[in-house]
Amino acid sequence: xxxxxxxxxxxxxxxxxxxxxxxxxxxxxxxxxxxxxxxxxxxxxxxxxxxxxxxxxxxxxxxxxxxxxxxxxxxxxxxxxxxxxxxxxxxxxxxxxxxxxxxxxxxxxxxxxxxxxxxxxxxxxxxxxxxxxxxxxxxxxxxxxxxxxxxxxxxxxxxxxxxxxxxxxxxxxxxxxxxxxxxxxxxxxxxxxxxxxxxxxxxxxxxxxxxxxxxxxxxxxxxxxxxxxxxxxxxxxxxxxxxxxxxxxxxxxxxxxxxxxxxx
Amino acid sequence: xxxxxxxxxxxxxxxxxxxxxxxxxxxxxxxxxxxxxxxxxxxxxxxxxxxxxxxxxxxxxxxxxxxxxxxxxxxxxxxxxxxxxxxxxxxxxxxxxxxxxxxxxxxxxxxxxxxxxxxxxxxxxxxxxxxxxxxxxxxxxxxxxxxxxxxxxxxxxxxxxxxxxxxxxxxxxxxxxxxxxxxxxxxxxxxxxxxxxxxxxxxxxxxxxxxxxxxxxxxxxxxxxxxxxxxxxxxxxxxxxxxxxxxxxxxxxxxxxxxxxxxxxxxxxxxxxxxxxxxxxxxxxxxxxxxxxxxxxxxxxxxxxxxxxxxxxxxxxxxxxxxxxxxxxxxxxxxxxxxxxxxxxxxxxxxxxxxxxxxxxxxxxxxxxxxxxxxxxxxxxxxxxxxxxxxxxxxxxxxxxxxxxxxxxxxxxxxxxxxxxxxxxxxxxxxxxxxxxxxxxxxxxxxxxxxxxxxxxxxxxxxxxxxxxxxxxxxxxxxxxxxxxxxxxxxxxxxxxxxxxxxxx
Numbered sequence: 001x002x003x004x005x006x007x008x009x010x011x012x013x014x015x016x017x018x019x020x021x022x023x024x025x026x027x028x029x030x031x032x033x034x035x036x037x038x039x040x041x042x043x044x045x046x047x048x049x050x051x052x053x054x055x056x057x058x059x060x061x062x063x064x065x066x067x068x069x070x071x072x073x074x075x076x077x078x079x080x081x082x083x084x085x086x087x088x089x090x091x092x093x094x095x096x097x098x099x100x101x102x103x104x105x106x107x108x109x110x111x112x113x114x115x116x117x118x119x120x121x122x123x124x125x126x127x128x129x130x131x132x133x134x135x136x137x138x139x140x141x142x143x144x145x146x147x148x149x150x151x152x153x154x155x156x157x158x159x160x161x162x163x164x165x166x167x168x169x170x171x172x173x174x175x176x177x178x179x180x181x182x183x184x185x186x187x188x189x190x191x192x193x194x195x196x197x198x199x200x201x202x203x204x205x206x207x208x209x210x211x212x213x214x215x216x217x218x219x220x221x222x223x224x225x226x227x228x229x230x231x232x233x234x235x236x237x238x239x240x241x242x243x244x245x246x247x248x249x250x251x252x253x254x255x256x257x258x259x260x261x262x263x264x
Numbered sequence: 265x266x267x268x269x270x271x272x273x274x275x276x277x278x279x280x281x282x283x284x285x286x287x288x289x290x291x292x293x294x295x296x297x298x299x300x301x302x303x304x305x306x307x308x309x310x311x312x313x314x315x316x317x318x319x320x321x322x323x324x325x326x327x328x329x330x331x332x333x334x335x336x337x338x339x340x341x342x343x344x345x346x347x348x349x350x351x352x353x354x355x356x357x358x359x360x361x362x363x364x365x366x367x368x369x370x371x372x373x374x375x376x377x378x379x380x381x382x383x384x385x386x387x388x389x390x391x392x393x394x395x396x397x398x399x400x401x402x403x404x405x406x407x408x409x410x411x412x413x414x415x416x417x418x419x420x421x422x423x424x425x426x427x428x429x430x431x432x433x434x435x436x437x438x439x440x441x442x443x444x445x446x447x448x449x450x451x452x453x454x455x456x457x458x459x460x461x462x463x464x465x466x467x468x469x470x471x472x473x474x475x476x477x478x479x480x481x482x483x484x485x486x487x488x489x490x491x492x493x494x495x496x497x498x499x500x501x502x503x504x505x506x507x508x509x510x511x512x513x514x515x516x517x518x519x520x521x522x523x524x525x526x527x528x529x530x531x532x533x534x535x536x537x538x539x540x541x542x543x544x545x546x547x548x549x550x551x552x553x554x555x556x557x558x559x560x561x562x563x564x565x566x567x568x569x570x571x572x573x574x575x576x577x578x579x580x581x582x583x584x585x586x587x588x589x590x591x592x593x594x595x596x597x598x599x600x601x602x603x604x605x606x607x608x609x610x611x612x613x614x615x616x617x618x619x620x621x622x623x624x625x626x627x628x629x630x631x632x633x634x635x636x637x638x639x640x641x642x643x644x645x646x647x648x649x650x651x652x653x654x655x656x657x658x659x660x661x662x663x664x665x666x667x668x669x670x671x672x673x674x675x676x677x678x679x680x681x682x683x684x685x686x687x688x689x690x691x692x693x694x695x696x697x698x699x700x701x702x703x704x705x706x707x708x709x710x711x712x713x714x715x716x717x718x719x720x721x722x723x724x725x726x727x728x729x730x731x732x733x734x735x736x737x738x739x740x741x742x743x744x745x746x747x748x749x750x751x752x753x754x755x756x757x758x759x760x761x762x763x764x765x766x767x768x769x
Contacts, residue, residue, distance in 0.1 A: 040437045040440060040586075042574060042575065042577065042586050043488075043491070043574065043575045044473065044474075063652075067652055071657065071658070073567070073568050073570065073652060074568075075566065075567055075568050076545055076546070076549065076567070079542055079545060079565075080542055113432055113476050113478075113481035113483075114476060115474055115476060115483055117473060117474045118461075119473070119490070120461045121492055122492065122493075122496075123496075123527060123528065124496075124527065125523060125527050126500070126514075126522065126523075126526040126527060129514035129515060129522050129526055130514075130515070130519045130522050130523065131514065131515035131516060131517065131519060131522065132519055140530075141520065141523065141530035141532065142519075142523055142527075142530065143530070153473070153474045153475065153476055153483075154476055155435075155476055155477070155478035155585070155586075156435075156437075156478065169441060172441045172443075173441055173442065173443055173444055173699050174443070174444070175443060176443035176444070176445060176572050176650035176652075177572055177650070181492070182572060183491075183495070183568065183569060183571065183572050183573065183652075184490070184491045184492035184495055184573065185490050185491020185492055185494075185495075185573060185574050185575040186491070188491070188572075188574045188575060188648075189443050190437060190440065190442065190586055190589075191437060191440025191441055191442040191443070191589075192440060192441045193437070193438060193439065193440055193441075194441065
């Protein structure tokens, strides 16, 4: 389990469940195998383009582990950790590359029929309830909002991984949403199909890079440069965490094109 | 007529040239000068509402011609029925066309363009394509119709329809591991309105989103209600109910509390970063079950709620693939699909009038006509929600949720304009899906509020609150002296060396 700069006080309170979760949810080497997890979606998936083109499954699995082990939300549990990093273990195999454990898990890949969309997220101040004479809703603390979010409109997305299938299957019922704004309807999961596949497709399929990878990774030379770019990004969930951010190779695509599908 | 599948981009070109033909058939003398000046804007705003209110391309053209005084047939004013002059390269074999005489050289015809009558083009323009295109940008077509520019053919891509070898292979969900959720089917007792993302003149359209079918890969615009809107409604109900139980009014509370309760609060500068107030977070979540469910930003703490409210899905053909598993048990997918109507057959425009009472001396303003698109009464909507980590959620929060659902079922209002008729729904209690337990009764929540009334009142009024910890000092600086409750420099944990546990990877 990766632990970086975790304050002692926080670890004293949370270390025991994290270690227990590690034992309960880590990928057992003898049970790990290449899988394709198909996530059927009932609503568009909001992207996290700052980190990965679409988003990834590992973060949602981490949230499920936190919930199952503590009964609390990740923001409650991780308040107080400051800038430290101590994400819970999930049943996906980690392999160390460039000094950082990288999950054997691809980005969420949309089929070629997927299209782009926009979801406007609205927030409205209830001015009549505020008990003040005048309320400014164009700015300040009571500002009403209408914010556009980029979305991927698709009936399903696929995630390729090497994972402990039994433990993964036990965790998936606790993942009800993927991506941003899952509490407000986006990325609603209808269900998961887990399928054994012959080939490990987590990091590379043919010459297509399948997830953000450190530049030190040997396999990068086999990847078509048109499928990735070099930029600052997270390398494991939570992808926003600066402790796991590096300059890395990041896929520039989010759905299979004809060419990529043929390469795959 | 031998029609082959047509690519959306081809339809875009046909529609643009058709609209140009119709534009030139407008009887401008029929309009007063004010309306004449704004006709392009009016047409831009009306293309989409007309596409929604009509059921075919033919109906759409009829409605457009009626509204904008267009003459489609030949007669005194025109020698020909309305016809589009279209580049020959955009026209497929089999489409009936006429040659266009060369105006400069009598007796010859132009090679690169053909004349196509409006009724021919209408038969070739797929109505689903038309709806998608005017939804994407109606102004484009009106601008194109107004004026010809050199090289305008390049505005359109020419793509052949997808060959059968690359056609999408139908897929349907099979045996799935489903997340734990609760669902209900709402039946509309009156039209349901839910505002679209953009304005369309005096028509309030129903909100739609693009959806992709896993059966044939087609894209459709399907009405839906966002989970965010239902969550907002439930948030209002949760806190109205709480304040009612406590016997206080929102207007008597501190405005930032009201903003947090009814709109999720405001993220002020430094919220959640300067001050880590674990006690305040736990107090909010443990003392106030409604807050645990929907949360937001309170006392400078950004918190996530436990409730996952999903979008409301119209029970229609376009959504058959995702509803079959839950609503079509024992029925084949084909039969279930056939039993449903297309989404656009389930909406209608409803005319509203704002009268000016000129018989009153003080009357001002103008009479106004407006249309609101609503889901037809009798239609059904499927709704579901989940609770974050159902196993770990305290029973008190679940009891509060149960109380909310009873309240919601009793009120039975959703969407916009509920004050004037629309928005009435009826539904049976939410049903737990696979793996989810039935929710407990709401009694536990009501009893809890009674038992903790004084404590809750203090919290909602921000009275007798524990002093929040001070912001931690920046590295290298001492904590400000004499500040109450300051953890100061001591609050900054010493940085440990990077550490990993053995055997983790």
